[in-house]
Amino acid sequence: MSTGCPDLFNIASTSEVVVACGGGGVGKTSVAAATGLQVALESAGKVLVLTVDPAKRLATALGLGSLGNALKRVPDDAFVQAGLGRPKGELWVAMLDMKQSWDDLVRRHAPDEATRDKILTNPLYDSITSRFVQSHDYIAVERLYEEYTSHKFDLIVVDTPPSRNAMDFLDAPKRMADFLSSRLLKWLILPYRSKLISMASRPFYQIADKILGSQFLLDISEFFGAFQSMYDGFKKRAIDVEVLLKGKGTSFIIVTTLEEVPSREAETFVEELGKRKMNLRGIVLNKVLPSYLMDADTLKLANHIASDPDSIASKLSMSKTEASGKTGESLYSATLYEIARSFLDFHQAGYRENIQRAKFEDGGHSTIVLPRLDDDISDLGGLASLTGYVAEQATSE
Amino acid sequence: MADYTPSLLNKRLVFVTGKGGVGKTAVSVALSLLAARKGMKTLLCEADGSGDLPTYLGVDSVKYSQREIVDKMYAMSMNTEDALREYLHIFMHVPVVGRIGPLANAFDFVASAAPGVKEILITGKLCYEVREKNYDIIVVDSAATGHVISHLAAPQVLNSLVRVGLVNSQTQWMLDILSDHDTTGLLVVATPEEMPVTESIDLIDKVKSETTVGLTAVVMNRVLPELFSKPEEEAFDLLCTERGRQELLDATGMDTALLLQAARLAVELRRTSTVHMDRMRDALDSDTPLINVPYFFDPSTSDVLAGKVADALGEELAT
The missing domain is CATH 1.10.287 (Helix Hairpins)
Structure with missing residues (x-):
């Protein structure tokens, strides 16, 4: 058995949470999964890989079908069959199901049953939760926090959702809290709470009314009126999550390829993580061509x-x-x-x-080079080869 | 020879989309350059909010107000506040002078919360430019695969949610423009890799079921070259044998191991990408063009790259 990638192992095995950031198409999910796999192989303990939207073959490689939110353990036999031997630890995987996660969230934060049902049955609920304030990011952070506080795992590796904005993942909880406490939201739900509309906001209502029609506004204000009752829960979560993300046990890795656009995005990530005093442990350069070229x-x-x-x-x-x-x-x-x-x-x-x-390499952060594989990752052995494992002859079925 | 304009350039409004990182912006710029080169008055609109466009155009910034970048080619960057300002001005005769800040903020808030509102402003602005015949063609660097449906389906979504109001009465003419497959087209960009192809296939299904917009073509970007013909591949295999290596050593006086290894890598990478190209082809109707754009190996900046993609796209469209 060969050795895997020592730098990546070192980062992950000294962390409680590893967050993989990076632009689209850089192989973030694979790197996150390979990192978790390596730690489970090499050290005792329970590792969870939390992923948003894995490629089908990667999901299959990890034994994830259409299981959605449920936690699933990758069986030891799968490691053996892939020629990796028996792992010292346990590898668990879970995929985020947006709809189910939102429902859970509402159930948890709603102050009472009536409010909960009002939110869940509002005609706008589905479309609003699926698109507003970086919904994916919020759910991913929320789930990370939930699994972390369950204390079931020694290490959680999470890959961030593809975002339009580099730091959406980190800012999602705060943004959600800000959103729920904003003056704008108060304006918006005002007609629901009282007929009293201030002079300042009157022009807005007049125009919004004309453009959108009052029924639509009423639907919206009713929804957010109920939604706002969850503010306290969200606010507390936002603070707790920030503490977790900035904590000593949380390591960030930035995944990028060496193409121009992803590299530029990675540089932005470096900057933004620095600004937020997040613990950036390494930049993973993925899909790198072999040096013999x-x-x-x-x-x-x-x-x-x-x-x-x-x-x-x-x-x-x-x-x-x-x-x-x-x-x-x-x-x-x-x-x-x-x-x-x-x-x-x-x-x-x-x-x-x-x-x-x-x-x-000149930027002062440690860099970790992973090779460009000449084939798609379709099983655990392929995933392990990303961090340098050469699987032994797979045992025949 | 009759003047032949490829179907893609026959449209008045082309939405370009794709998974993040596949080169959606480069292809949008390339298509616009191509149209402008043919003498068409072209508008390129950045609507994905990424802010990448200036790099590809080799300019400092692109703003909401349209500006000519090269001959016949104009560019703009979409933003909701300016679109709202213009909308209020045109349709509601609100005398908008200077700041609509608070109103725009409030609107932005409703818009980010309420489905379809932001999208209708963006889609509405584009349809408006089509209706006013301000350009021969408008190319939209649209949101990535995950979000583009909400733009294309905005009129339907709003139609069903907003039952009265000005917006409701205005969605019909937009629908007319978007639904006319001779006028409006969708160009999906993918790279021959697993996720980009899978997302493109999902997207195409959704476009069919949730919107009235027609798929015009798929661009397969960064296609690696096929190294060998069949007989060449056989010759290559022989060169890789012990005997072959020895003969090469004798003929060149140098060790060829790394050279052959690199060729093997090129063959394998191409083989893997062929699987995904085939998967894409199989998912498309036989009359939907799949346009290949090669991977460019040489070091170049984004704006140079866009020019090269335009050349390649032009060649492919002409055949």
Whole structure:
């Protein structure tokens, strides 16, 4: 058995919570899952990987079907079958189900049954909870907090939902609390609570009334009137969650590829985490091309072949046969040219990555390089290979 | 030769969407450049709120007020406050001078809470530009796959929730524009990877069931080249054998192990991406074009990249 990724293991095994941030398409979910997997393999204890929207194959790899919110343990046999041996710890996984999470939340925070039902049955409830104030982010943080306070796990690894805004995840609880205490919300639910509308807000109502119609406004104000009763619960949660996220036991990792746009997003994350005094432990550079693409001798060789593939092909004795209609020499010449050109192409991509990588390495944070795998992750062995494990010959079924 | 304009550029309003990170903005810019190059007066609208557009255009900033970036190509960035201001001015004859701050804040609040309100302003502004015939084509760098439905379906959603009021009476003309497949189109951008393709397929299903907008084409972005033909692949396999390596060493005087390893990586990466390209193709009607845009290996900035994508898109559309 090989060793996995020591840096990532070191971060995760000294944390209670690991939050993986990063832009879209960088492999955040895979990195989070691979991190949890490694810790479960190497050390005793219970690890939970909490994920929002895993790729189907990754979900399958983790044994997650359509199980939604439920916690599920990855069976030890699955590790053995993947050639990873028996894990020292336990790996648990859960996927966030938005609808169910919101329902749970309302049930928990609603002051009484009547209010709860009023909220759950309001015609606007579904569409409002699915789209307002970074609903996904809020639910993810909320769930993280819930699992953390259950004390069932030694480590929770969570990947943040894809957001339009880098820090939505971190700010979601506070924003929710602000939202519920805002003057605007008070304005909005005013017609519900009393007919008294102040002079200041009258123009708003007049125009809103004209644009949207009063029934719609009434629906909205009724909904938020009931919703606001949950303010105290939300407010307390927001404070507690902030304490958790800023706590010593919580580590942040930023996941990025070395492409231009994700890298720029990652730089924003570094900045924002710094501003919030969050504990950034490392930047994971994911899907990085292999370093041999920068090999100077091979580069020279590729240039040499690309400039004159014919003469090299003519020196190969294996090209002296007739093949597939083409003469052997021209077939081998074309093949050699493609090989060389492809190396030069990938060398350029690697070169571009190296420049970006140097920028991150000079930034003062520790960087962790994970390879670009040439296949999709479709089982536990594949997931483990992300952090460097080479699975032993899988036992046959 | 007859003047042939590809179907994508025949539309008046094209929404471009895709999973985050697939190059949605680059493709939007490329399509706009292509239209402008053909002499069409083009508006490119950033509606995803990411603020990435200026980088791709090589300018400092893009604002709500439309401005010509290159010949025939205008750009704007959508924002709700300005859209509301314009809306109030045009439709309600509210004399909007200077600050509508408090009102805009209040509206923004309702809008972020109430389904469809923000979206209708954005979609409404775009439809308005179409109706007024201000441009030959409008390309919208829309919200990512997860959010775009709420924009495209905004008129229906509001129609069902708001039963009276000005908004209700105004959704019909927008619906007319959005539902006309000759006028309005949707361009979905994906990369040949698992999640982008899966999300695109889900999105296309949802567009069909929840909106009246027609899917015009899918762009497969960052497609890696197919390295070998069939006989070349056989030759490659022979070169990788012990005998092949020895002959290469004799012919070049150098160790070719890493060179062959890199070629193997290129073949494997392409093979994996082919699986997802096939999955995309299988999910589309046979008459929906799947347009491939290659991966560009060379180091370049975003605005240079957008130009290259435009060239590639132009070539693909012309065939």
